[in-house]
Amino acid sequence: MDEDYPEKFKHCFDCPILLFQRGNIDLHKKRIIIIVGTRNATSHRIEFCEQFIKYLEPLDPVIISGFAYGIDITAQRTAINHNLQTVGCLAHGLNQIYPKVHFKYMKSVEENGGFFTDFWSTDAFDHSNFLKRKRIIAGLSEATIVIESAEKGGSLVTADIPNSYDRKVLAVPGRPADLLSRGCNELIKRQQAHVLTSAADLISMLNWQPERKENVVQKRLSVELEDDEKVLFKFLQEMEKNNLI
Template sequence: MNFYHQIALTKIKGVGPKTARALLTHCGSVQEILETNASTLAKIPGVNSRTANEIASKNYQEATEKEMAFVEKHQIKVLWIDNSDYPQKLRNCEDAPLVLYYKGNADLNKERMVSIVGTRNATSYGRKLCDTLIEQMQPLDTTIVSGLAYGIDIMAHKNALLHRIPTVGVLGHGLDRIYPATHREIASKMLQQGGLLTEFPSDSNLDRQNFPMRNRIIAGMSDVTIVIEAATKGGALITAEIANSYNRDVCAFPGAIDQLYSAGCNYLIKTNRAHLIRDAKDLCYLMNWEAPEKQTGIQLPLLPPELNKDQLHLYLFLQGKQQVGIDDITRYCNWPQSKLAMILLEMEMNGHITSLPGKMYKI
């Protein structure tokens, strides 16, 4: 199918998703929009004279032809909003893009679509949560969606690839590049086990406002958005807010009250913007999905809220292990003996760990 007219509509200044919908409602088709004179177009509610003149000027033709050549050369799928291949969950959102550019083999309309987002500065706690959650999700027949950014996003993609779960990266730029460039190898693998999706044509600038726009696609094409770690400001919380505005489920992992990158998750839970989850079983319960009979990995219990940074570091090392000897703890922490002894004593007195015979410790 030739998508010339559909791509052309996205090249016209002043025509966004809402204006385009108004034009389609009155004109009936994209071709009819492009062939209607400016005075008639200007009478349509929501269309001003400047936009009407832009449509009638045909200034979009050169950019459209260039984009068509790029799409054909690189075998990119153009998904028009009325297409059966277009993500139907996203289509139901009022600000859904009219055109998406897609490369990959994942089904964008899979029954279970899960977005995983979080901070770009993931801690060891966040990394462990991400690793374990995705391992547990392997039997659930899901597709994992994220933004290919540093931190939780790229870890979600990597772990999905590791456990053979389809994963889709939503980009804040065209398919003529990968940003950040260090994720190019992962993106290449995702084309074989997932895909890359964007509303931005080739040669798009890496503008700051592109990324909140990308986040609405991440939220809109998924049944549930999971925030693993996030500060009180940033893209992950924007994605969660957008998901809430679409009446989609949002989940968040809680963390210690004094940890910067748990503050956003704790805020979402406290304000009833997100459901508290600890593992894939909690996710299945919330979404009314049939849980796997045997859960893989470990369940991560809630962290004691009063742990300081050093105590959290040691606690995460002990977590999931039956017992650990003092020599292994010393090698892992690499602290002076006096500091280690004081931290172990404090944690034991507060009931966070237990000492066992033979200088062994456990949670």
């Protein structure tokens, strides 16, 4: 198996045999999370997504998503804004992009990560590919975060797959009356996802610890010598220089 093949995939029973990529992807010894959600995201959930990633910045996670409308592209753009690596998982070959309006983000994603797909460039584009693509998204990470989803949202399928891989799933709860929170509430109610109210919940669950970099600086000692002490000190320096002591 190629050394660049994602380590997390090696533990998935239905991992892709071939995986195509473009960009500057480096998943080696990285903290990796999936962020997904509805394409029709509300403004307060978009803000939650942005603040969530901002809080995680010191831990340098890789943000994976589907490069779709709504929460997906919000997560990936926010990752780029905070100099975090991000990877978009595509439901088609690398010779095209969907949605086309997101073509303008391709260069920045490739510079800060890149794209994965297991579809050949000769494969015909079909909307059924999005369902097949979800196992690629779900298999890459330690945890899947569902920011917002309707009762029958596609994000729920993405959340169901990591459960089958024995990976963590977290969902942001919402008010029962909010249509775009019912999917998340249902995941939590069925115990298919843990409650996520802040980035601290994820950090605690995954036991992420910031890397400590301690710089040890040797202090210079300043000693004031008397005249006779200076003579002795100079004498000892000369003795040491001539290997006499």
